[in-house]
Amino acid sequence: MKFKAEIDVMPHAALLDPQGKAVTGSMKNIGLSQINQVRIGKHMSMELEAANQAEAEQMVDEACKKLLANLIMESYQFQVSAM
Amino acid sequence: MKFKAEIDVMPHAALLDPQGKAVTGSMKNIGLSQINQVRIGKHMSMELEAANQAEAEQMVDEACKKLLANLIMESYQFQVSAM
Numbered sequence: 001m002k003f004k005a006e007i008d009v010m011p012h013a014a015l016l017d018p019q020g021k022a023v024t025g026s027m028k029n030i031g032l033s034q035i036n037q038v039r040i041g042k043h044m045s046m047e048l049e050a051a052n053q054a055e056a057e058q059m060v061d062e063a064c065k066k067l068l069a070n071l072i073m074e075s076y077q078f079q080v081s082a083m
Numbered sequence: 084m085k086f087k088a089e090i091d092v093m094p095h096a097a098l099l100d101p102q103g104k105a106v107t108g109s110m111k112n113i114g115l116s117q118i119n120q121v122r123i124g125k126h127m128s129m130e131l132e133a134a135n136q137a138e139a140e141q142m143v144d145e146a147c148k149k150l151l152a153n154l155i156m157e158s159y160q161f162q163v164s165a166m
Contacts (some may be wrong), residue, residue, distance in 0.1 A: 008126045023127075023150065030149045032142055034132040035088075043091045043126035044106075049117040059115055066113045067106065 003048050003056040007078040009069045010041035044068060047083065056080045086131050086139040090161040092152045093124035127151060130166065139163045 011017045020039040027035040046063075050056035057080050069076040094100045103122040110118040129146075133139035140163050152159040 010126065010128065020127075024129075026150055027146065030146070032131075032146050032149075034142060035129050035146055037128075037130040039128050041126045041128075043093065043124045044103075045093065045120075045122050045124075046107075046118050047120040048115075059117060063110065063113070063115050063118060066115075067109055 001050060001052065001056075002083040003050055003053070003080050004083050005044075005046050005048060005056070005060045005078055005080045007044040007046075007060065007064060007068060007076060008041060009044070009064070009074050009076045010039060011074055013039075015073060041074065042068075053080060053082070084133060084135065084139075085166040086133055086136070086163050087166050088127075088129050088131060088139070088143045088161055088163045090127040090129075090143065090147060090151060090159060091124060092127070092147070092157050092159045093122060094157055096122075098156060124157065125151075136163060136165070 017039050024036050024038040048056055048059055060078050060080055064076045100122050107119050107121040131139055131142055143161050143163055147159045
């Protein structure tokens with residue numbers, strides 16, 4: 001069965017996010033000063049082959065832990081859906 | 084009223100995504116060769132002050148167009164929800 005996974009990897013809330021800080025500052029320059037607390041991370045989409053939903057989720061979780069997220073600085077969440 | 088926006092900015096499907104290609108290749112090395120078609124973009128979260136949902140969505144859309152996404156190479160989608 002084919003599944004599609006959507007993963008978000010974000011810097012931990014407790015950590016400084018310099019890229020997000022810079023973008024928050026830039027919002028003022030384009031007249032959108034109501035926007036703040038910008039935080040920037042990664043979004044990943046992928047396809048995978050698995051026997052069922054549980055196996056697909058386990059594979060994506062393993063990929064996040066081993067390769068996609070740096071758990072010291074980042075947290076991740078994902079959604080897996082059948083294609 | 085306070086709103087929270089979650090934005091995904093991804094490379095257009097028609098474009099090569101070298102970072103995603105590299106990660107797809109690495110999946111084999113960690114024993115997850117069932118995962119393929121990895122594409123990598125950005126995920127952004129932010130807070131904003133707006134009178135209502137429609138105004139909040141318009142502001143986020145403007146931020147994406149002016150600053151957050153390069154529409155030549157990337158497409159974006161977002162969700163705005165009241166906090």
